[in-house]
Amino acid sequence: MAVITISRQFGAGGELLAKKLANELNFRLIDRKAIAAALTEMGLSPQLLKFDEQSTKGEDAEKRQRFYLTALHEHLLSLAEKESYVLVGRGGQFLFRRRPDAFHVLVCAPFNQRVQWVQEIYNLEKNPASLLVREHDRRKKRYLRQVFDRAWLDPEVYDLVVNTKTLTPQGATGLVRQAASYFLERNLRESAAVNSLPARREQNLADRKTPSFMHPSEEEFARMLNFYHIPWQYEPKTFPLQWDSEGRVTEAFSPDFYLPDQNLYVELTTQRQKLVWKKNKKARRLKELYPEVNVKIIYNKDYLHILESLGID
Amino acid sequence: MSYRLEPVLCRATIEERIAELGRELSCDYQGKQPVLVCVLRGSVYFAVDLTRAITVPHLLDFISISSYSQETDPLGIVRITKDLDTPIVGREVLIVEDIVDTGLSLHYLIRNLKTRSPAGLRVCTLLNIPARRIANVPLDYQGFELPNIYAVGYGLDYHENYRNLRDIFSLVKEEI
DSSP, rough: OOEEEEEEEETSSHHHHHHHHHHHHTTTESSSSHHHHHHHHOOOOOGGGGGGGGOOSSSSHHHHHHHHHHHHHHHHHHEEEEEHEESSTTTTHTTTTTTEEEEEEEEEEEEEEEEEHHHHHHTHHHHHHHHHHHHHHHHHHHHHHHHOOOTTTOOGOOOOEEEEETSSSHHHHHHHHHHHHHHHHHHEEEEHHHSSSSHHHHHHHHOOOOOOSSSSSHHHHHHHHHTTTTTOOEEOOOEEEOOTSSOEEEEEOOOOOETTTTTEEEEEEOGGGGGGGHHHHHHHHHHHHHTOOEEEEEEEEHHHHHHHHHTOO | OEEEEEEEHHHHHHHHHHHHHHHHHHTTTTTTTEEEETTTTHHHHHHHHHHOOEEEEEEEEEEEEEOTTTEEEETOOOOOOEOOSSSOOEEEEEEEEEESSHHHHHHHHHHHHHHTTTEEEEEEEEEEOOGGOOOOOOOHHHHHHOOOEEEBBBBBOBTBBBOOOOSSEEEEEEEO
């Protein structure tokens, strides 16, 4: 199955482009509306949508956002196993990064042009339209930093970057359609080649029952451990850290991995260095309460170093 | 993204430390004729200089193991891509590494070589970055312990670059 992710600057026409593309390719369109429907189907509150593409502050909000993101990411990843789709935003370019069956597009336009289009669409004066565009850009940038710790507009992330001012929205759609078709054909050829590999490989796939990971970096870490024959368990234990006066647990810590042979708990964090203080605090508290437990926090920077040392960017 | 190199260890410091390691190893391996197992490719530079600093008879051999790469083989497992030419059963073996960070590949290598029943198995690494350790590995000899940096030069590469530098640098990324 293939996933085409469309990241877009506010006012650049990305939503419309994604809709037309999905129509032309006969792919399902996954946008805010489709996500809202999926949440309902999963029996989750539509209230969770307030965390959609929003950064958060405060421990409680962060917890709920994490819950929302887990549900969203699991839904998107499992849907990609079943059918091809066009995904609008939601950090799809990072969630499906390194997936050979994903194609990543960034739709952009110069600031002034976007302001002009926003003025026309929303019938706004220039100043409020400028503010709106700036606010949306800021919010998106912050959200992607918080959730994936990646720079949104880094061109290396994308397979195709289109400027809807110079190409016009119609021209950009045509170009993305053409590029996506080329990619899909190539992807089809390559998956046919993979499918013809000995059945052992498929058996390997089936044998390796992997849990649902909260984050792609955890999945990759698990693959790396498998590669080096290091046994692991995913979130096997929760350590209570704080209790209220009635003895109810008010704070707990569930490290991502346990490596039984190393007797080591590992917590991967994809947050920026300056945002990890809470995790550090939890790890310190864990060591105070459970001195026999070895826990290691792998910060995003360390993790990138590890991948880079293996020649992976 | 652009990069700059910040000096960490200069050639003279590296040479001096290798001479010390050579003396220590020569003493410990007196009369034992160890097999020095150089792990390709980064360790070649260190292994060559180390052998010249060891004054007791020894043998140099090479081994290479595949490294984790999602692109090439997502379902793969680590394997030896170039094995030793020397049987090590009953012999003293010293693994020579350029750097030990996560310890994952070294952990595999130790386990693999142990199955060949050597008389003794020790590890000598030029650089040790304990802050990145995931797998417990015993390090018997080490040149330098470094903080959590991305080291290049003197055999250590970044996408196959910088191996040829005589000094060791920290590769620092600069966001444009």
